[in-house]
Amino acid sequence: MTRRPKVPELAAEMAAEFAGTMILILFGVGVVAQVVAGSGLGDPQSLGGHDSIAWAWGIGVTLGVYVAARISGGHINPAVTFALAVFKGFPWRKVLPFWFAQLLGAFTAALIVRWNYSEILQKFDPGLTEKTHIVFSTMPGNGTLPIGTWGAFRDQVIGTAILLFLVLALTDLRNAPPLANLAPLIIGLIVVAIGMAFGSAAGYAINPARDLGPRLVQWLTGYGSDAWRDQYGHLYFWVPLVAPLIGAVIGAGLYILLIGRNIPGEGEEAPPTRPEPEYDVT
Numbered sequence: 001m002t003r004r005p006k007v008p009e010l011a012a013e014m015a016a017e018f019a020g021t022m023i024l025i026l027f028g029v030g031v032v033a034q035v036v037a038g039s040g041l042g043d044p045q046s047l048g049g050h051d052s053i054a055w056a057w058g059i060g061v062t063l064g065v066y067v068a069a070r071i072s073g074g075h076i077n078p079a080v081t082f083a084l085a086v087f088k089g090f091p092w093r094k095v096l097p098f099w100f101a102q103l104l105g106a107f108t109a110a111l112i113v114r115w116n117y118s119e120i121l122q123k124f125d126p127g128l129t130e131k132t133h134i135v136f137s138t139m140p141g142n143g144t145l146p147i148g149t150w151g152a153f154r155d156q157v158i159g160t161a162i163l164l165f166l167v168l169a170l171t172d173l174r175n176a177p178p179l180a181n182l183a184p185l186i187i188g189l190i191v192v193a194i195g196m197a198f199g200s201a202a203g204y205a206i207n208p209a210r211d212l213g214p215r216l217v218q219w220l221t222g223y224g225s226d227a228w229r230d231q232y233g234h235l236y237f238w239v240p241l242v243a244p245l246i247g248a249v250i251g252a253g254l255y256i257l258l259i260g261r262n263i264p265g266e267g268e269e270a271p272p273t274r275p276e277p278e279y280d281v282t
Contacts, residue, residue, distance in 0.1 A: 013072040014101035020068030020076040021105030027060030033117040033135045037124040054195030062188030077207040079248035087252045106213025128222045136214035138203030143231045152202035153243045159198045160206045160247030168255040174263045211240035
């Protein structure tokens with residue numbers, strides 16, 4: 001039997017991050033294309049709405065993490081990679097390669113969606129305007145609500161902080177995490193909940209690759225320089241890149257401060273659920 005040559009560890013991890021992120025974006029950008037452009041041409045209720053978008057993004061996260069988890073840890077998000085490097089010992093030398101693989105996966109998936117929905121997008125929005133901008137990349141207030149750049153920045157910091165706080169809680173082996181490999185499913189549900197609770201101010205990108213990869217496709221396939229701007233004409237692309245990195249560090253740091261450092265180690269007793277009386281009251 002011929003032995004297959006072993007793929008270098010980093011190359012295998014990059015391939016896993018590419019594949020996992022591609023799965024995420026295929027479902028995420030695909031559902032937005034269906035709801036925005038497809039519903040716009042047909043029955044507005046027949047092809048879904050905000051809830052179907054939130055659910056598809058969450059399912060995409062779950063499936064993407066399952067695809068990549070065994071090989072790379074299933075980050076599929078540069079903000080996750082960055083927070084793990086800051087707090088959990090993930091090697092800094094792998095950060096940029098992981099980011100590149102995640103971005104390439106997001107770009108490839110968005111390109112597939114752009115091609116697959118090309119006729120529908122062209123019919124619904126012949127000029128490729130703000131009507132279909134949010135199919136690929138995020139905007140303040142989803143292009144309609146009264147949110148500006150800094151309001152969107154705040155929202156992305158908060159949303160990503162929530163995500164990383166809960167991701168660390170679910171993956172900390174000392175903290176009674178989900179068993180039987182259920183963590184990716186619960187993480188997907190977290191993304192559903194963030195979409196339903198924090199989806200209106202900035203489209204809950206909470207993932208720099210999720211926004212930049214499709215935005216590059218948007219720019220290359222007819223949207224021009226508008227791909228980098230919001231509905232006010234301001235340069236906006238940097239917001240879903242920078243804010244999630246800040247939010248990830250805040251969320252992961254808060255988890256470690258409030259929970260992680262207080263979990264007893266092996267051989268230590270857990271603190272009582274309520275204070276014991278200091279004296280006999282009987």
